Amino acid sequence: MSVSSEKNVQKSFTLPKSDFDQFFTLLAQMGTVYAAVKVSEQSFAFRAVTSAKQIAFDAIRTILPPKKFFYPPSETLITYDKDGIYENEPELEFKVIFGVHPCDLAGLGIMDKIFSSGHADSHYMRQREASFVIGHSCMPDKHCFCQSMGSDCAKSGYDIFLTDIDSDYFIEALTPAGDQFIALAQPILAGATDKDHERNHHFWETRSAAFTNGFNSSNLKVTMEGEWDNKLWDELGERCLSCGSCTPVCPTCYCFDLVDIASLNNDSGSRKREWDSCQFTGFAKVNGDFNFRPTPVDRLKFWYRHKLHGFDDAYADKTCVGCGRCTVSCPSGIDDIVAVVKALQVSSAAKTSEGADA
Amino acid sequence: MSVAKVLPTISVEGLTGCAGELLVILENLDHLLPYVRIKSFPFAQSRNEDGPVDITFVEGSVSQNHDLEKLTKIRANSRWLVAVGNCATTGCLQKASCQQCSAKSMMQAVYGNDSTMSVLPAQPLEHYVKVDVSLPGCPINATQFLAVTASLLREQLPYITSKPVCLECKMKENPCVLIEKNAPCLGPITAAGCGALCPSVGAACYGCWGVCDEPQIEAMKIILTEKGYDVDEVYSRLKAFGAPEHLFERMNKKAN
Structure with a gap:
């Protein structure tokens, strides 16, 4: 399947890669452009860029997912003084986020649903609205398993999407903002020909066949329920540092801590929200020093459950998008989701066959 | 007046x-x-x-x-x-x-x-x-x-969290020195508050803030040993900055 399989619905275009600098100039006219840049031997991060040359087009995954733009690591929600409480609404910088891969677009879709459901989170929503998202195709590495999680094809979350078809980009617009931009960029774009559609189709077919990592996810929820007491969790727990590295890097982890910061003059202050992690021992600790999840095993299982089974939040479904960030960010190597799922499935299958024999 | x-x-x-x-x-x-x-x-x-x-x-x-x-x-x-x-x-x-x-x-x-x-x-x-x-x-x-x-x-006892340094590193989007450089970073078991000062410049955290809330010292030992570090060296670093003695008893008990 490809993002362009319904080519009649969307208008499609091509851009020669040699003209990308001009395309970038148009993007930069909308706002600050953020794209993946290389920050170390092995890592990339979304950073503000002023030229196309700075962009690491081959980046597979960034340290933090693009959620950081809309749900920043730390932000002031309200301020207060003797006269009242004020919503903190800082002036927004319009952000053009270039090069968001399908897994991250799926992650944004989940975050959008969670932050917009019920009493919508105005801080997230206004940041999200002040953005233009440019999706970008990618080829999987050995840690990518978005295919198993059904998030390998971008269906939403972007304004325009670029597929790398060798010497050109195949470009599709999804939103009115995307259409507007395409209209603006018209002079440097060409209408996609049947041949271009074929090339696009070919890319996505090749990509689908390129995955080397993954599992059959049809029975994931049942497996997670049935294998809740599997001894594998204890083995993983022994290695777990409870360092919380897995959650900030996850495109769909949204837990936070609220901190009130009193001013020294005792008559005003502010309330800040900061990323928290369910892996920290204090996360589920309540009054009387009681902890609902006292050990690393409890906490690790809880996180795995949210990712592979889901719980009663607005999304109510598994929230892993298969980006592989936790796998590469875990110092203990225990967040190899694919290996864990496969091991649980083997155990689950063994139980089923025992049941059939009996 | x-x-x-x-x-x-x-x-x-x-x-x-x-x-x-x-x-x-x-x-x-x-x-x-x-x-x-x-x-x-x-x-x-x-x-x-x-x-x-x-x-x-x-x-x-x-x-x-x-x-x-x-x-x-x-x-x-x-x-x-x-x-x-x-x-x-x-x-x-x-x-x-x-x-x-x-x-x-x-x-x-x-x-x-x-x-x-x-x-x-x-x-x-x-x-x-x-x-x-x-x-x-x-x-x-x-x-x-x-x-x-x-x-x-304002007559309130302050709330001082002791979450690990790793959180501050991730919030700053630092590349992980423990993973990428195999540096003996004690960030996972050290209390944050410094703003991940050392890892932010590519150096390993040496634990100067003292240990975080319930440090997983056994797991830290496993990971550093796998990377080829001498656990005595880690002991001495942790002790230098005041890690309580009972942590090491726990760690040694696990090893025996």
């Missing part, structure tokens, strides 16, 4: 330490001055008063008899006693050194045989007196110091 506002009083005192926290406090005194009266701060001013005080910040470990006398007096006079820095909260390097060799031989080596100094085995403040708030750091973080002061001025 205007009536002078009675400001809360603070004192800043040092026991045996490097005066690092005293410097941090001095550097940030401007923020405090409109709201408090400095009753005593021998490091910074020459005219100091005795007697009751609202908040006393104490740096350093109790390593000499006069430290203990001073601390006892401070406790009796202070409404809130805040231990600032790792020497005051854990004993830090001084305590760790005392555990490694005798105080007597150290004294002889440094001061010779004729010294009249009387030493005690270095201990954190809470070994002797009740401490209301412990603010770790080597040195302390200025923002945390001001936050603690603000809380106490």
Whole structure:
């Protein structure tokens, strides 16, 4: 399947890669452009860029997912003084986020649903609205398993999407903002020909066949329920540092801590929200020093459950998008989701066959 | 005629330490001055008063008899006693050194045989007196110091989290030095507050803030051993910055 399989619905275009600098100039006219840049031997991060040359087009995954733009690591929600409480609404910088891969677009879709459901989170929503998202195709590495999680094809979350078809980009617009931009960029774009559609189709077919990592996810929820007491969790727990590295890097982890910061003059202050992690021992600790999840095993299982089974939040479904960030960010190597799922499935299958024999 | 506002009083005192926290406090005194009266701060001013005080910040470990006398007096006079820095909260390097060799031989080596100094085995403040708030750091973080002061001025005990340094690293989107450089980074078991200072410049965290809440020291041992590090080296680093002894008992028990 490809993002362009319904080519009649969307208008499609091509851009020669040699003209990308001009395309970038148009993007930069909308706002600050953020794209993946290389920050170390092995890592990339979304950073503000002023030229196309700075962009690491081959980046597979960034340290933090693009959620950081809309749900920043730390932000002031309200301020207060003797006269009242004020919503903190800082002036927004319009952000053009270039090069968001399908897994991250799926992650944004989940975050959008969670932050917009019920009493919508105005801080997230206004940041999200002040953005233009440019999706970008990618080829999987050995840690990518978005295919198993059904998030390998971008269906939403972007304004325009670029597929790398060798010497050109195949470009599709999804939103009115995307259409507007395409209209603006018209002079440097060409209408996609049947041949271009074929090339696009070919890319996505090749990509689908390129995955080397993954599992059959049809029975994931049942497996997670049935294998809740599997001894594998204890083995993983022994290695777990409870360092919380897995959650900030996850495109769909949204837990936070609220901190009130009193001013020294005792008559005003502010309330800040900061990323928290369910892996920290204090996360589920309540009054009387009681902890609902006292050990690393409890906490690790809880996180795995949210990712592979889901719980009663607005999304109510598994929230892993298969980006592989936790796998590469875990110092203990225990967040190899694919290996864990496969091991649980083997155990689950063994139980089923025992049941059939009996 | 205007009536002078009675400001809360603070004192800043040092026991045996490097005066690092005293410097941090001095550097940030401007923020405090409109709201408090400095009753005593021998490091910074020459005219100091005795007697009751609202908040006393104490740096350093109790390593000499006069430290203990001073601390006892401070406790009796202070409404809130805040231990600032790792020497005051854990004993830090001084305590760790005392555990490694005798105080007597150290004294002889440094001061010779004729010294009249009387030493005690270095201990954190809470070994002797009740401490209301412990603010770790080597040195302390200025923002945390001001936050603690603000809380106490409004009659609230401050909330100081001890989440690991890894959180601050991720919030700053630092590449992980433990993973990418195989550096012996103690970030996963060290309390945050420094803003992940060392990993932010590509160096391993050496645990100077003391351990985080419930450090997973057994797992840390497994991971560092797998990377080829000598666990004794990790012990000594952790001990230097005041990791409690019972952690190591737990770690050794697991290994046997």
